[in-house]
Amino acid sequence: MNLTEAQARIAFLRTELARHDELYYRQARPEIGDFEYDRLKRELADLEAAHPELAAGASPTKRVGDDRAAGFVRARHRQAMMTLDNTYAEGELREFHARLVKLLGIDDLAYTVEPKIDGLAVSLTYENGRLVRAVTRGDGEEGDDVTANVRTIRGLPGALRETGERRAEAGELGGPAPLSRTASGLSVSTEEMPLFAEETPAAPATVHGAPATAHRAASAAVPALIEIRGEVFLRLEEFQRINREQEEAGLEPYANPRNLAAGTLKLLDPAEVAKRRLEIVLYGLGACEPAEPAESQSAYLKRLALWGLPVVELAVCVRGIDAVWAAICELDRLRRGLDYGTDGAVVKLDLFAQQRLAGARGEGQSARKLSPRWACAYKFAPDRAETRVRSISIQVGRTGALTPVAELEPVLLAGTTVKRATLHNADEIARKDVRPGDFVLIEKAGEIIPVVVQVLVDKRPSGLAPYVFPNACPVCATAVTRAEAEVVWRCPNPDCPEKVRRGLAHFASKACLDIDGLGEEVVALLIERGLVKTIPDIFRLKLEDLLPLKKSGEVWAGNLIAAIAARRSADLWRVIHGLGIPQVGATSSKDLAARFRSLDAIAAAGEADLLNVGGIGERTCGLIRAWFAAPANQALLAGLLAVGLTPTAPAAAGAAAVLAGKTVVLTGTLPTLSREEATKLVEDAGGKVSGSVSKKTHYVVAGEEAGSKLEKARALGVPVLDEAGLRRLLAG
Numbered sequence: 001m002n003l004t005e006a007q008a009r010i011a012f013l014r015t016e017l018a019r020h021d022e023l024y025y026r027q028a029r030p031e032i033g034d035f036e037y038d039r040l041k042r043e044l045a046d047l048e049a050a051h052p053e054l055a056a057g058a059s060p061t062k063r064v065g066d067d068r069a070a071g072f073v074r075a076r077h078r079q080a081m082m083t084l085d086n087t088y089a090e091g092e093l094r095e096f097h098a099r100l101v102k103l104l105g106i107d108d109l110a111y112t113v114e115p116k117i118d119g120l121a122v123s124l125t126y127e128n129g130r131l132v133r134a135v136t137r138g139d140g141e142e143g144d145d146v147t148a149n150v151r152t153i154r155g156l157p158g159a160l161r162e163t164g165e166r167r168a169e170a171g172e173l174g175g176p177a178p179l180s181r182t183a184s185g186l187s188v189s190t191e192e193m194p195l196f197a198e199e200t201p202a203a204p205a206t207v208h209g210a211p212a213t214a215h216r217a218a219s220a221a222v223p224a225l226i227e228i229r230g231e232v233f234l235r236l237e238e239f240q241r242i243n244r245e246q247e248e249a250g251l252e253p254y255a256n257p258r259n260l261a262a263g264t265l266k267l268l269d270p271a272e273v274a275k276r277r278l279e280i281v282l283y284g285l286g287a288c289e290p291a292e293p294a295e296s297q298s299a300y301l302k303r304l305a306l307w308g309l310p311v312v313e314l315a316v317c318v319r320g321i322d323a324v325w326a327a328i329c330e331l332d333r334l335r336r337g338l339d340y341g342t343d344g345a346v347v348k349l350d351l352f353a354q355q356r357l358a359g360a361r362g363e364g365q366s367a368r369k370l371s372p373r374w375a376c377a378y379k380f381a382p383d384r385a386e387t388r389v390r391s392i393s394i395q396v397g398r399t400g401a402l403t404p405v406a407e408l409e410p411v412l413l414a415g416t417t418v419k420r421a422t423l424h425n426a427d428e429i430a431r432k433d434v435r436p437g438d439f440v441l442i443e444k445a446g447e448i449i450p451v452v453v454q455v456l457v458d459k460r461p462s463g464l465a466p467y468v469f470p471n472a473c474p475v476c477a478t479a480v481t482r483a484e485a486e487v488v489w490r491c492p493n494p495d496c497p498e499k500v501r502r503g504l505a506h507f508a509s510k511a512c513l514d515i516d517g518l519g520e521e522v523v524a525l526l527i528e529r530g531l532v533k534t535i536p537d538i539f540r541l542k543l544e545d546l547l548p549l550k551k552s553g554e555v556w557a558g559n560l561i562a563a564i565a566a567r568r569s570a571d572l573w574r575v576i577h578g579l580g581i582p583q584v585g586a587t588s589s590k591d592l593a594a595r596f597r598s599l600d601a602i603a604a605a606g607e608a609d610l611l612n613v614g615g616i617g618e619r620t621c622g623l624i625r626a627w628f629a630a631p632a633n634q635a636l637l638a639g640l641l642a643v644g645l646t647p648t649a650p651a652a653a654g655a656a657a658v659l660a661g662k663t664v665v666l667t668g669t670l671p672t673l674s675r676e677e678a679t680k681l682v683e684d685a686g687g688k689v690s691g692s693v694s695k696k697t698h699y700v701v702a703g704e705e706a707g708s709k710l711e712k713a714r715a716l717g718v719p720v721l722d723e724a725g726l727r728r729l730l731a732g
């Protein structure tokens with residue numbers, strides 16, 4: 001690869017990875033699996049290393065993903081939350097060990113090997129044994145305050161159990177021993193845990209190169225303050241239950257349990273969170289005062305269990321890298337019996353004193369770059385299967401996006417028969433050189449939709465021609481277009497029958513206008529009979545139009561006409577969502593409705609106004625403005641007005657119920673609302689503003705320099721929102 005090619009590839013990978021970061025961390029709807037993501041990131045890191053002259057500038061290789069979302073108050077971690085570099089290679093794991101051996105001068109280092117839970121990292125703060133705060137990792141330095149949501153997790157005690165056993169100083173419990181091999185349930189009681197092995201070398205008093213006395217001795221007592229780190233996740237069964245409900249409601253299913261867990265933890269209403277059974281396991285230590293609760297990771301895990309906390313299960317403590325590798329292989333076997341996702345093993349130096357000596361990469365710089373030298377994540381390669389591509393078909397989406405799909409010879413993969421796999425886009429097909437007739441490896445890494453990972457070139461039958469991506473829409477034959485810096489080809493024809501069908505079905509779907517009886521099939525029928533072509537046409541339908549469509553269909557036709565009529569005053573956010581503005585989903589629609597309260601006001605909004613809406617970034621802002629500026633869309637809006645669509649703005653009937661009977665406390669300075677404006681909004685929505693926080697407070701809305709009221713809310717577990725969160729709540 002020459003310099004120009006490397007430059008182009010680096011630019012491509014940076015944009016592509018930034019897009020996947022946004023999809024994964026902020027929108028919780030990834031397009032690719034971890035393995036594919038890690039592969040792209042590794043390719044970028046290798047290119048940047050090979051061409052230092054091209055490595056300058058912002059790059060996803062130089063930062064950790066950021067999960068912070070609009071609507072939550074931010075909270076700083078006392079000790080930065082680091083992240084781990086991933087490896088899929090045994091050799092790299094051995095190199096990790098070799099580096100530590102060299103650094104510490106000890107050959108048979110003790111490690112804990114734990115499953116890597118596929119969830120969302122959180123940090124819990126317990127003060128004097130009481131849970132006072134739960135914060136997501138965010139950018140590593142500060143995250144979203146999700147205390148109220150985390151309190152809904154059954155199995156997470158609000159108070160640490162006092163053990164009262166000073167004898168059980170954490171160090172005494174440690175040593176290479178199986179920590180827990182319970183295959184059912186994550187909550188491990190001390191009785192269940194085989195704490196001692198035949199060999200129990202307690203943590204040494206000194207660590208090579210530094211006396212352990214340089215640090216305070218570990219204490220078994222409940223500390224005054226401790227940050228305990230862990231992972232919030234959903235069990236597979238719960239994930240499937242929620243997805244069944246989603247589908248029954250006509251909504252898109254969630255991609256995988258991890259994304260659903262992340263999305264759930266970021267819901268603004270704890271009552272909604274409680275309906276989904278989130279779980280948590282703990283495995284890490286942040287700040288702790290006055291003294292560490294243990295001298296080693298293995299002892300710390302036991303200490304957590306003694307306090308009554310749910311601890312990562314299947315963890316073991318072993319000596320030397322061969323034993324680490326054996327433990328990882330064993331874990332790979334055991335994890336298949338678990339009903340929650342694990343995507344690897346985390347290997348940690350067991351002794352905290354040795355961890356301190358090893359330190360972290362990027363120290364002295366921003367916490368965003370910190371990754372410990374004492375730990376390593378070994379990721380299990382996802383389940384794969386070999387099959388053959390029968391053909392490549394192209395799906396046309398609502399926005400005209402052309403998505404290539406591999407039609408496969410059916411094959412069993414991770415318990416299900418797979419017949420189709422996504423090929424993402426034209427660039428991906430070209431990069432992997434997938435041809436109809438090829439033998440391929442497909443993979444399912446927790447995602448619902450399997451992915452074609454690789455062509456088995458050695459098995460390629462002779463005479464297979466490279467696949468040529470269509471330059472015209474397979475449905476309406478219009479020449480396809482691709483915007484600069486986009487990977488997706490689109491059909492630009494606003495009248496493309498497939499786009500029209502999907503667009504109308506989206507508008508009528510449960511997630512948008514929720515028009516009972518107007519599902520995909522009925523929409524297709526209405527289009528076929530020439531009765532509807534645009535959204536306003538739906539509202540022009542008359543009983544006599546529908547009667548000929550079904551034999552004895554009077555009742556059906558009457559119900560459909562009534563259902564459509566009932567939606568003329570649908571909530572504004574539903575109409576916005578139904579319009580299909582690129583990148584504007586239900587959440588952004590609610591934000592826009594709360595802020596502007598009419599379609600006209602959104603159409604007239606300037607860039608600064610739109611950017612002021614939480615969750616709307618520059619790209620989405622540009623897309624919204626372009627959508628409202630397009631003549632075809634202006635005609636659509638005029639058409640909606642002409643057929644009498646009068647959406648209900650949030651402050652009217654829809655919002656009145658939102659805060660009825662609820663008490664809200666305002667504290668600190670909000671970014672755009674004055675105290676009076678915020679009070680009016682709350683009161684217009686039926687709520688009451690109170691000056692002090694108590695157990696009876698429903699929400700605290702906190703701005704800059706919020707003080708003791710915020711602290712009290714956290715201590716009492718009252719949901720804390722920022723201004724964007726309040727607006728989202730008001731939008732219903």
Ligand code: IVH
Pocket residue numbers: 081082083084085114115116117118119120121231283284312346371372375377
């Ligand atoms: S220890 C310094 N232990 O994996 C970071 N992390 O790739 C210490 N994770 O951010 C993390 N299971 O969200 C650790 N047993 C485990 C884990 C685990 C899952 C996640 C965690 C972390 C990410 C790192």
